[in-house]
Amino acid sequence: MRLDARNWPHTAMGGNLANHDAKVRVLIEHSDAIVNAGLAALLGAESDMQLAQPQLTQADVIILDHKGALEHMRQRANAPHHNEAPPRVLIVTQLEREWEVRTAMMAGVHGYLLQSCAADQLPAAVRALSRGLRYLSADLSRCVADSFTRVGLTNRETDVLQLLAQGQCNKSIARELGIGVGTVKTHVKGLFDKLGATARTHAVVLATRRGLVGDGVIDL
Amino acid sequence: MRLDARNWPHTAMGGNLANHDAKVRVLIEHSDAIVNAGLAALLGAESDMQLAQPQLTQADVIILDHKGALEHMRQRANAPHHNEAPPRVLIVTQLEREWEVRTAMMAGVHGYLLQSCAADQLPAAVRALSRGLRYLSADLSRCVADSFTRVGLTNRETDVLQLLAQGQCNKSIARELGIGVGTVKTHVKGLFDKLGATARTHAVVLATRRGLVGDGVIDL
């Protein structure tokens, strides 16, 4: 679980090659139709790339949105192993939430781009992935590197944090978790220390920003 | 300030026409290169539309991201009046935050689409705007209608809320606003009543979910 920031460099690091001479077969499966069209337009103009049809051909690189990518990796993990190497996964999304980037990287995704990236980063990322490299835009890599300074919350502290982030008071948290109020206070105190918070409200804010809160603070 | 949900219907309502026979001149100025390319690809395929070059021609419809659109409307408000009718503004974005939609609509934007919309909604929206209508996808309309049940926070309550959402205690909020702690308590209580919160932590969560917090809870 402990990752080393040096493993996720900006430009890339070595890997096993594939399709050295042939065109890079790219499969675009982003959930947003507009983004899909944009990716196709931008990549279709590249002479060394070839847009693949879904399920027709085996692609070298597959482009997905964040959610789709996680789903894809989940299915891949559960599926029987193929002979052929699975396509590299590149996520293109609009949001920049470090914990999502980290989650994706831990799930085995090879690249992560923001929609707001420069137009030339897209083909660069695809080429990097096709050569077995990873690609993370500079801002994202900084962002992820920062996140490695993450606090190590214990299970119970995480439990308490989730309820805390719902605005519950110690008493109701204790009731919910089936423990004593004093114990809740202990965990809350632990959260303060690890998050650098001075009050529970502050802790919720900090935890939310660091992506430690699992619920829908961001969803409407 | 009080808006009536009936003014923002899903499909549209009347308006003054423009360019009845000619092609619709569309100017695409989205900040994301990928989205830009996607919009161009999708709209370029429509026979009744014509993609305009920036500043070269006067467009009928201009497509922007949320931020760009607000900036555009701000400049338009400050600029001297032109003889020709200004282009209709269509926002295309990924996020669905009702308060942003409402803000945009109040700023005079005519259409709001999500990137995740069906591909045929895009040309439909452009055509609607070119005919002087408004266009809001069904989910967004519902979303905005819901938001009209919004609590009416006073200026001071909003001030307090912002600081509250940063995790500050009453004393520091009072210091920052130059008022007494007792007054802060009054406003905090007002927030509780209007938000339906039971505690300050709870209030922060609720306010964040309703998009009342302006700061960077969403930004990393």
Added chain:
DNA sequence: CGTTCGCTCACTCTTTTGGGGTAGGTGCGC
């Protein structure tokens, strides 16, 4: 002119929080 509303403040009183410290039990790895 009276009313309403927002902003301000003060005062009780109870509950909650937060900062200390202490300590027993459990599981895990060296």
Added chain:
DNA sequence: GCGCACCTACCCCAAAAGAGTGAGCGAACG
């Protein structure tokens, strides 16, 4: 076995928060 991290629980005590009430002041509105 022993240390170590974790979960649990309790103590005291000061500070803060929250509930309730009252009240002065200025601007807006009918």
